[in-house]
Amino acid sequence: MRHLLLAAAAAALLAAPAAAQQAVKPGVPSILQWxxxxxxxxxxxxxxxxxxxxxxxxxKVHPLPKAAKQLPDALSDAYMAQNDVSGFLVIKDGKIVAERYGLDRKPQDRWTSFSVAKSVTSTLVGAAIADGKIKGEDALVTDYIPELKGSGYDGVTVRQLLMMSSGVKWNEDYTDPNSDVARAGTAIVEPGVNPLVSYMRKLPRANEPGTKFTYNTGETDLVGILVSNAVGKSLSAYASEKIWKPYGMERDAVWVTDLAGHERGGCCISMTLRDYGRLGQFILDGGKAAGKQVVPPEFVARATSPQIKNGAPERGYGYFWWMPVSGAFEGRGIFGQSVTVFPEDRIVIVLNAAWPEATKRERSMARTAFLNSVREAAKGL
Incomplete structure (x- = not known):
């Protein structure tokens, strides 16, 4: 459990230093220090x-009608108050059975995702495969990021990146200012080369690719660059084309960029609470939008089922989706963000929050217990 929580906490650290240097106005501190x-x-x-x-x-907006029966507010009152929740949404069989807001948030307000963005990036890989822009999950990373040729990424596949098992040495210690996660992508050292790519192509190999899960936020940003290179457009433009417009998201989203102006594949998309719900529903529906298969069903199945053991008390890790023991698949972000899908029950649960700490064992345990109680209550409606 401790390994899992530390990994989740580190998920935004790569984004934080570079994003701070991309601040719109001077004096904005690291997002981890707000x-x-x-x-x-x-x-x-x-x-x-x-x-x-x-x-x-x-x-056109994908409808999320309100179900005749709703979960009682009493079910979520205490959890929301104790965990600084700004948004709580439950969808069952495509209908809303609970929708609540806190911290003065309104339904039209967006909220940042932190590492839930990773799950969106994974989904865009599937879309690019369907479009024939990425040859498949076994395609080589260096085919799409040629600057990585001759590095530790030689022979590494797209699938291995999505499983966080490239084998490249990486230090995700968020307490160490000299760790890879603290240093990667924070300066443009090679003009014309993305600063993250410049950093990562100098890293040595530590394990055989595909054999060991190593939580690596840098590689989630790398996957974002890979997708952009493959499709010939920005991640934002591609997400609009493949998800936001065809599935019917209600509002524009925004995506934080790195020093080179490229969206960070591992962090920080902002969207409305209902659009988080639509994201979960899109994946639950098998990656279809407007009657068209946007993401191959077999890719969705692999992305949302255990592909590798991750050293945590869970079923494993998919393609930038976590697999809790409850049978769900889950996108997670620090400070209390999550999109949890229970496929057997056709239930999607979204939580947005502003926890006072990036992660804490007690809060994670409380969230798990709360999600399980909500699931049981929703099943009974």
Whole structure:
């Protein structure tokens, strides 16, 4: 459990230093150091703090009708109050059975995702495979990021990156200012080369690719660069084309960029609470939008089922999705963000929050217990 929580906490650290240098106005601290007042002000409006690209929504909105029976507010009152929850949404069989807001948030307000963005990036890989832009999960990373040729990424496949098992040596210690996660991508050292790529191509190999799970936020950003290179457009434009417009997201989203102006594949998309729900529903529905298969069903199945053991008391790790023992698959972000899908029950649960700490064992345990109680209550409706 401790390994899992530390990994989750580190998920945004790669984004933090570079994003701080991309601040819209001077004096914006690292996102990990925001006060409760700054969290409340900037989580729903991150574009006022950091530079972003926009994911355009279309004109048609995917309906999320309200079910006749709703979960009682009493079920979530205590959890929301104790964990600074700004948004709580439950969808069952495509209908809303609970929708609540806190911290003065309104339904039209966005909220930043932290590492839930990783699950979006994984989904865009599947879309690029369907489009024939990526040859398949076994395609070589160096085919799409040629600057990595001759590095520890020689012979590494797209699938191995998605499983966080490239074998490249990586230090995700967020307490060490000299760790890879603290240093990667924070300076442009080779003009014309993304700063993250410049850093990562100098790293040595530690394990045989595909054999060991190593939580590596740098590689989630690398996957974002890989997708952009493959499809010939920005991640924001591609997410708009493949998810936001065809599935019917209700509002434009924004995505924090790195020093080179590239969206960070591992962090910080901001969207509305209902659009988080639509994201979960899109994956639950097998990657279909407007009657079209956007992501291959077999890719969705692998992405949301255990592909590698991750050293935590869970079923394993998929393609940037976590696999809790409850049978769900889950996108997670620090400070209390999650999109949890229970496929057997056709239930999607979204939580947005502003925890006072990035992660804490007691809070993670409380969230798990709360999610399980909500699931049981929703099954009974």
């Amino acid at each position: 006060s409760p007042e700054q969290q409340k002000a900037w989580y729903p409006a991150i574009e006022t703090a950091y530079r972003v690209n926009t994911i355009k929504a279309g004109g």
